[in-house]
Amino acid sequence: MATPTRNRRAEILDAAAGLFAARGFHGVSIEDIGAAVGVSGPALYRHFRGKEALLGEILLDISARLREQGAATAALPPAEALSALLSGHIAFAVQHPELIRLHERELHNMPEQDRRQVRRSQRLYVEEWVNVLSDLHPDAPSARLRSAVHAVFGLINSTPRTAGELPPEQMAGLLERMARAALKVSAD
Template sequence: MAVPTRNRRAEILDAAARLFAARGFHGVTIEDIGGAVGVSGPALYRHFSGKDALLAEMLLDISSRLRGSAAAVVTTAATPTEMLDALLNVQITFAIEQPALITVHDRELGNVPEQERRQIRRLQRLYVEEWVTVLAELHPGTPAARLRAATHAVFGLLNSTPHSAGELPSQAMRPLLHTMARAALHASVNTH
């Protein structure tokens, strides 16, 4: 029985993320990716036009999903405090479940074609602005630039999971990251 195309694409993207994180974009061939999912390298061209298109889709997809999750949180949570907790949970889930994507994004965004790289950056800016909007409601009078800087710093803290993955089980890591991120945000807006 053939694997549906959408599932096969997701399988290819997951395998490519792990390989790119381990060996770098230039250290991985189409054949390596195909081998990781049990098909010939050339068979991947049925799903992606090339390795750079695969990388672009991988990073566009996660940027779009994070942005969409943040927008959903902001429109459904009842209070700014609930919104912030939900935003933290979105980012923590991503950080714990997708450390390979964090590594790939940090190291390989420059290998994404320019048009897609601009789209990724735009989605990321929109994601950050969802956080800034919520933080501004919680801390009126704090300059947006400070809230934006604090958001990026908290992402750095939460996205450190590629370096700590496996040290603690997920059920212990989640509350640790949540507490640390909350404390960092509190300190950043209350220390001038």
């Protein structure tokens, strides 16, 4: 069972993520975050060093979750692995467009060490996709596959711009069909 401190940390992280996504990192004060969870702003310092630490933990968690999801597909046959990668990333994007928006807008506001860790995790996640695609398209150059993966991430991560226009299940289906089409890469 989670401890009260862990629950409070999660509550603070969720509130901060929502506020940062809605108003931008610089548009949110520590007092705003405290008020969102029913405590004073300074009370947050019992859980986090400051706003930058909050942002760092939020964005590190996003990258870690996706990376773990990708790594979990390594033992699957390539077609199943691709389906798992697509459904996992699409589900995250459809369910959490505010976190995608936050990542796009605020990565540069993270402490440098955290930013490097996020980038490393992202590179490893991309390579999980490239490895699966290499198995499915053995004649395609890795650079082409990597470019296709980045293009698909751009497609899937466009959800903040269209959030609410389609029901989530329709959006997920549309994104999957489009992503699969984009991933049909050839060696030429």
